[in-house]
Amino acid sequence: MSLTTQKVLLVDHSTRLMDQIFDLLNESSIPDMRVSTSLSFTEAKEKLGENQFALLIVRTPEGKQEYCEELIRLHAPGPVLVLLDNPSSSEIFRMLRAGASDVFDVDSVASGSQVFLAAIERLFSWSRVLEQNRFYREELEQSLSELKADQQAAYHIQRNMMPAEEIDICGIKARHLIAPSLYLSGDFVDVVPVDEDRVVFYLADVSGHGASSALVTVLLKNMTQGLVRDYRGASSDQLPSLSEVLQRINAELLETGVGKHLSMFLGAVDRSTGLLHYAVGGHHPMPLLSDTQGTRYLQGRGMPIGLFEQPIYDERVIELEWPFQITLFSDGILEVLPQKDMLSREEFVRAVVDNLRGAPPEKLKQSLMANFEGEAPDDIAIMTVVGQ
Template sequence: MKHTYQTILLVGHVAEAIDSIVAACSQTELRPVKVSTAYNCAYAKELLNEHDFSLVIVGLSKTFTVDDIASLTELHSPKPILVLLPEADCDQVLLALRKGANDVFIQSEITDTNKEFSNSISKLLLLADLIEKKLHYRNELEKSLSELQIDQQAALQIQQNMLPDKELNVGGLLARYLLIPSLYLSGDFVDVVSIDADKTMFYLADVSGHGASSALVTVLLKNMTNRLVRNYNRSSSFDILSPVSTLYRINSELLDTGLGKHLSIFVGLFDNSDASLTYAVGGHHPMPILTDKTGTRFLEGRGMPVGLFPEPLFDERKLQLLDEFEITLFSDGILEMLTEESMSAKEQKLIDVVIATEGAGPDMIKEALLPGLIKDAPDDIAIMTVCRQ
């Protein structure tokens, strides 16, 4: 708690100057001053260890020498120390300044009318006041940052709990993913949702921006898709069976939140009964890569970002899959990390790596694209593979 007064510690031989010191303090326009005294160095150190003083004034004598200033400076830093010398001595003045004193006066020259001494006291108390305010603000900032870190850790735990298992077998599919947030929380999100015995929905979403506000939208996205599944189970809505209808629902509800956030997303619906994939794209790039015995290529499709426009355009496509296939999805954060100059070269890099790492999973794909630890990524990175073997 910030004191309503400043404190001065008088150390050593200062008895003759106390009245002048008090008079000088009374002329300052700062907070009131409280004075404590210590007549030897050991007691002064004890007080400095136990209490916080604004200014230390040291009166030197034969038993309290300039060499003792350094130990007091170490305990009192960064706040100021003023030294009073028993007599004029240029060498002692220089030595006191080198030991950490902010200003030096000769005791015999200190009087109630000494303006230089009064001005020095005022300046040093002002300096101490600024330092104390800075320390107070820093402590408050550290406290706020600590509270923020606790909040973000809780938010991260919530977000982690919402994600599916890193490797998941469901509806005849094997789904795996890798998420690398650029900040503490991620704006990229993946999910695999079992709708019934045959149908499985999977998606990769990339919320605009990154950090806590984007992570909040992933919570809303998870809630929306879960609600669509519940509606399907009680036969109140069948939007979950149509990726494009799912996008329209997400778009409407995201606009209703008023968060000013939008997202890109690929939504796929796999039907194990006929090995078909129905999918829709909401502004997502790069497109997923399909690999089967006929080759490796990007899926086709287009659509507007979700959450930007009240009447967006999405298209829904359906294709027949072979018995064995793999679909590889990326968020656009991966493109920002690739060093190839053109977008077509970056897309070809993705194709080449998917071919080279066929079936190896997201971790191996990431290592082939971006070896080693990723530092200072400009955006979140998500990689997801969905396959049937």
């Protein structure tokens, strides 16, 4: 980082004092110092508008304080040393209130030359700090601008990977909502038709949130494409094991070395058999199944994906009663509920879902967060899968 040349603007109506200050500055230890002079306030204003100076030294004749105050404002936030002839305390305070960095009596410049030089060197140090701060601020602003552009690009990529917010395929209607706590989300959903009768769907929640977690959702999207390829063309009795699919995702995630793990609920509805196949990879809360029997949590458990070399994933098959609704949440929803314990929160979620059957995810979110104020601490994902 290179700082601005150590330029001084000296404003005074007396060349005698200018020469005296020149001689003193030549004795200073400040390297590469260049001094520019001005004999009028008008000329000084022009020079301040056209150049950057490390230090402004200005002599204020009696009755001209307002001109000095204007120069101080023009040079702000740079340091200004003001010289006054026989100053009163009120004049000194006026200059300090206007933003002067230091004030000297003109007569003390020669009599206290060492004190004057020490003040000059101190103000130069101050100027260097200001310029360093400006440099770092500009660097930071540039970095933030580049980061914002990167995040916007990543946001559009992630949104384009998501399914449509409302899907109607194979007699299954799916709707979802993703509410990231930051610009990007670590929650991800997908709904993919396999053939005329079968639909695969999942909700995944990557640990943490933000850009690093969003990156894993991109990997997950690619990994699950293999699942769909395996399903297509296979008969019902040849369906690949969903727990084996989670095992495969676990192995591939560990191999990437990204240091992230995720929870996931993976389901497959087969309309021809009326069955729901599902596997659980550390997902909580479990999805809710609503039908004529009421609304209840599906059973099952399993280890998170991406933490263990040989995890165990629970896989189950249940017969569906049509019509039905499966409602999935990421665990971010539990963090915004007012209930003190987990059982009470889960029961509250179940009751809201049961009361709002058929409602869109946005309505579920509004009802669940009705008593919550502020920003959610974690991403929130909601998906409903309805068999018609």
